Amino acid sequence: MNVTSLRGALLATVACILVGASFTANSVLGDYPYAGGQALRYGLAGLLLLPLLRRGGAPPPAAVLRALSGRQWGRLALLAAVGMVGFNLAVLAAERSAEPAVPGVFVGCAPIVVAVLVPLLDGRRPARAALYAAALVAAGAFTVQGWGRTDTAGILCSVGALAGEVGFAVIAVPVLRPLGPKLLSATVCVIAAAESAALGLLLDGGSFLRVPSPGEAAALVWQAAVVTVVGFVCWYMGMQRIGAERATLFSGLIPVSAALTAPLVGAGSYGVAQAAGSCLVALGVALGSGVLRRRRLVPGTASATGAEDLPRHESRVVVHRAMATAGQPGTGDGGLGPGPPATQEQPVAAAPGDGHRQSRHIIGEQDIASGIRRLAEPGRLAQGDGLRDRGLR
Secondary structure (H helix, E strand, O other), X not given: OOHHHHHHHHHHHHHHHHXXXXXXXXXXXXXXXXXXXXXXXXXXHHHHHHHHOOHHHOOOHHHHHHOOOHHXXXXXXXXXXXXXXXXXXXXXXXXXXXXXXXXXXXXOOHHHHHXXXXXXXXXXXXXXXXXXXXXXXXXXXXXXXXXXOOOHHHHHHHHHHHHHHHHHHHOOHHHHHHHHHHHHHXXXXXXXXXXXXXXXXXXXXXXXXXXXXXXXXXXXXXXXXXXHHHHHHHHHHHHHHHHHHHHHHHHHHHHHHHHHHHHHHOOOOOOHHHHHHHHHHHHHHHHHHOOOOOOOOOOOOOOOEEOOOOOOOOOOOOOOEEOOOOOOOOOOOOOOOOOOOEEEEEEEOOOOOOOOOOOEEEEEEEOOOOOOEEEEOOOOOOOOOOOOOOOOO
């Protein structure tokens, strides 16, 4: 696993652990109006994200948003409705006629659905290793939570929760690239707040909002500032680095985190079944994310050349970085030296399974000082960027 993938895995882990730990806060909000609580949570999160949007030399958010097409705005509205407001509403409705473990088991199957759906939308076959890893994660989530009492309505609402979990990752892929994690999170939070307020007015009238108690206020602030702001940004930053397929594997950590934190407030226990399920989830995540994959070097590369290993289905080219050599100026920082190198451009076929189905231009740079020819690709595409129209609530 290279540095970029490792960072993406860590970010997705943090996001899912925060969501799992937030179930304690959800229990405090049991008597607060659902739509009003969601409107307050997402509205506050949107406000907290605003100061983060202009950091790091990012372009003005207003200019980026104005450049979006009507179809992209529709996708953002769908992401907020399905992956945020709809997901929470489906879980709440399911728990009225089913025990909490039932929607949890269905949501735990999200990695399997994403492992099949994303490759199909990208015009390639699902990877067998990804399916095996997703099945392990789903089995581990089931083992942690078990099964409970339910009826037809509970199962249907649990299926809706599964659709929301899948949509939160898949629907976001085409708009993640133009907006970036922070602006995407802020935009969907504002949209979700408006949708929640409209839903509350429709269902409860003016009573959908009330002054929260001190405990409810603390829970809403926790959900907005930690789970939504930190969790959403970490989730989309992780998905940007490792793709939707691998990021969704980490959603199996949500029930594990919930099981670990439940005993702290007397809401459950952590026993042998939870420990066994946690091990299955960890194994599935490790296999699917590439933690256990050995680094592969391209034949013929010198020992002084660094190489990055990438999954076979990603349309990238292994980049060989020239290392510093004594007496050779310009190579210590990976730069090109004082003089411009001779370059030669030639089209090569895309990687097997590439959803773009077209040639890619690779620029060969001749290092004058060392006489080493190396390949560098202008612009790297994250996994899933080849979806045709372009992983927590």
